[in-house]
Amino acid sequence: MIAIVDYDAGNIKSLQFALDKLNVKSVLTKDPESIKKAESIILPGVGAFKDAMVSLNELGMTKVLREEAANGKPILGICLGMQLFYEISHEDGEWEGLGLLKGSVNRITDAVKVPHMGWNTLQKDKESPLFNAIPDNPYVYFVHSYAVGGDFERDTLVASSEYGGTVPALVQKDNVTGMQFHPEKSGEVGLKLLKNYGEMIS
């Protein structure tokens, strides 16, 4: 069972529907105890970094997520969920994240239109079973105004995208995986990525 952390962060239903299509059992939960019991965790999210951290703190999730990640439980962050894995975000101030991964979250340069919205290609930075049966440079759907940067660990980069510079799109360190794009909204490619992820952690 996958526990999807529900902290009222916008559209979570599409993620559930995507997992349903893959016949993967998931439960939406606000309860830290069910996070502890689950085999793996997905931290979704759209919206503001600060609000998300406030909600996670109020639900008593912050500590549990850090503990479960440290225990080696697979955890996948999607979009803002991935950004929350990092130490600091500079979205409207400076906010502390979960700190599962080294690095910071910064605004995309104004040299391009912000948000980065739409379908962009993934460039593979390293081989991964996540790419099984997926063609090279697939299009996936992005929608975000902030991106991971700073002193993030380059060897965690599995795939990236180009938009006003390099955008870390798929990162992985041990049991922690982040997807800046929305796999649940990226058509067949996105469903395959989720399926491959499911197989990788099982």
Add this chain to the structure above:
Amino acid sequence: MLAKRIIPCLDVDKGRVVKGKKFKNIQDVADPVELAKRYNEDGADELVFYDITASNEERDIFLDVVEKVAREISIPFSVGGGIRTIQDINNVLRAGAEKVSINSAAVNNPTLIKEAASKFGSQCIVLSIDAQETSPGKWEVFIKGGRKNTGMDAIEWAIRGEQLGAGEIVINAIDTDGEKSGYNVELTKAIADAVNIPIVASGGAGTKEHFSTVLNKANADAALAASVFHYGEIPIPELKAYLEEQKITVRR
């Protein structure tokens, strides 16, 4: 590279997709869920659903449609029409939409954009502007389905919308809507050049050339159309092949 998006727009009335010309003479065309599935398979990059019904009862039918669509397709879609409150926005996002498109309510209450962007994030708040040329080179914002002139300058309103936190702007040219005579390139470009958020051109698509013109010359990030897709006049795979020949980056 970021691809230019092709977006079919579905006007939904009492659970059915309809298409009006200049917002009038509405005709029934299809089941929204079936149409959404077809567009998904054809390679549409995104979908837009406008709820053109009015009553609360019908609003529930519409939310039901949104949820069914979200279950069937795995591409993003936005929802507009009758969005007036934070609760309305929450309802459609919770039903499975990625974005909400706000039109009249933003004109009547600009802080709605600000509050919504801060609560749900700019990425899901789309400002939809219906504009009409009132004197040469001057476009004004219309509301209530194009029936009421607000007297507001469309370009200034777009800039204000960006400042309030909208993450995208749909610019619908009332003059060309349903006419199939081409998008309003001048208006779209004026707005695209005035803001630094993605712009969706809407109103007037009749041929494949109309798409390439607005995407190439107006700095638009996406082009929205309804009837040319609903009636199969321009199949999406064919349109994308054509755009690729015109050196426009599209997702294929």
